[in-house]
Structure formats: C-alpha cells, structure tokens
Amino acid sequence: MTAVRPIRFVDVFGRELLSGNPLAVVSEAEGIDEAAMLGLTRWVNLSETTFLLPPIHPEADYRVRIFTPDRELPFAGHPTLGSARAWLAAGGSPKASGRIVQECGAGLVPLRQEGQRLAFAAPPLVRSGPPSAGELEEACAFLGLSRDAVVDTNWVDNGPGWLGIMLASAEAVLALHPAAAWPRRMDVGVVGPHPRGSEAAFEVRALFSDHTGAVREDPVTGSLNASLAQWLFAAGRAEGAYVAAQGTRLGRAGRVYVSRDEAGQVWIGGETRILIDGSVEI
DSSP, rough: OOOOOEEEEEEEEETTOOOOEEEEEESOOOTTHHHHHHHHHHHHHHHHHHEEOOOOTTTSSSSEEOOOOOOSSOOOOHHHHHHHHHHHOOOOOOOTTEEEEEETTTTEEEEEEEEEEEEOOOOOOOOOOOOHHHHHHHHHHTOOGGGOOOOOOOOOOOSSSOEEEESOOOHHTTOOOOOOSSSOOOOEEEEEEEOOSOSSSSEEEEEEOOOTSBBBEEEEEEEHHHHHHHHHHHHHHSSEEEEEEEEGGOOOEEEEEEEETTTEEEEEEEEEEEEEEEEHHH
C-alpha cells in the first residue's frame, strides 16, 4: 500500500555534527512489503535503512526491520540507536520509564538513556571462538595483512557475521589497505589499542564485501563494537568503561562509549542527531 510516511535521517555515533554513521528511518511502515523496503534502502544508498512497525511482543515498545542494500539483518547497532531516536521524535513513549525495548529479528533489545546519549544492551554472540587456520588465512589476505601481525583473533558474531582481529596498535589498524574486491562475503572487524592516556582506548575498522563483490568500510558500527567489547572484556584486554574511535580513515569522528554493568551486561552508547525530518511516498 503506497502512502506518504515520515522519514528521518539520523547521524549516529558522531563526536560532532556530520561525523558519525547516517541512518534513514521510515516511521508508520505498516503495509510496506519487503521488496519495497529493499528498494528504498538501495535508493537511499546508506549502509542501512530501518522501518518502524507496531510491536508484536508485549514487552516491546516498537518493532524494527533493518535492511542493507542487499539483505535484511536480524540486528545492527547504529540502526538500533538511530531507530530509537527517530521513534522518540515521532512521539513514542516507553512502556517503562527510562527503558526502551526494541523488537527486531534478534529478539528484544533493551535501550537506556545515558544523559544525552542512547545506549543498547549488547546482544549475546551467536558465534564465538577462534577461526580455523583457513578462515584466518583468508581474512589476512582480505586485509592485506601478514599472519605475524595478528595479535589475537576470535569470531565476534552477534548477527551480521563479524570475525574480530586484533593488531598491536591503533596505528597498525589505520595503516591497513584491504583488497578492493572479494569473490565472496567477508565481514571483518579490526581493533588495536591507542597509547594510554589517549582520548580513545581503541581504534576500530569494519571492513566487508557487499553484494557486488566490492570491499567497503562502515563509518561506525555498533554491532561490531558490541561484540568486540564482549571479546575484549572476556580476554582481559579491556577493563571498565572505555571509548572506541571509528571512521578515522573515512574522515569521520565516530565515538562509541562502552561500559559494563555489575551484572556483566555490556552497553554500547553514542550520540544520535536527527539532521533531516521529512516524508517519503512508498
């Protein structure tokens, strides 16, 4: 059913204006079929576009469908924060004060407000543990990296399929020159520590091949930071709250605020700014 619907463009995780990862959010998305959702996502040509729907689960405040230009995702991080901001801007009121519950393909995802920021509870990993020798060899070839440069590696998949690779330093992460194209899907997250006392504790890059085989880099990636944080905490490579920088090589200033509460739950927070508020006929 074609109708005029609200659409908002949200800058997520940016340290300042226009420095994060943009997201398009369509509200009142009832009646839009999957083909139309994918078609709009491809036309907008951002890393993700989301569609807000009434919840099915009784505990949820809203339901969201998350699309990349080639597929639907069960969960993604910056779309979670951006969708929550757009839902609030559209007049959404949480069922429980101070707590928003998003329903998505991965289930229920709690969010909370941390001052002016929003933060989501990192969902559990669906795949963890070290990759096989062949998987690591392919990832190193994809990144243009020697095996000796890898400090540690682990599957950090909470839905999108990330393989995590740690390098010795943030400088090494920023120096990577991945392949321009790859014959099959790859989703690799690379992390390295900044020197002690730096504004950010870690530098992160999210590198992946898309449906055309081209290799792309995501500006700031909540799902990757959520799963990397669980790995870093479990491995003793991170303690307490920290800030991760991402998007530096793309000219962005993404900042992801990571914390872990007393129950061990990891929270991923960031700024969310609505930059465009309009409508779309779909």
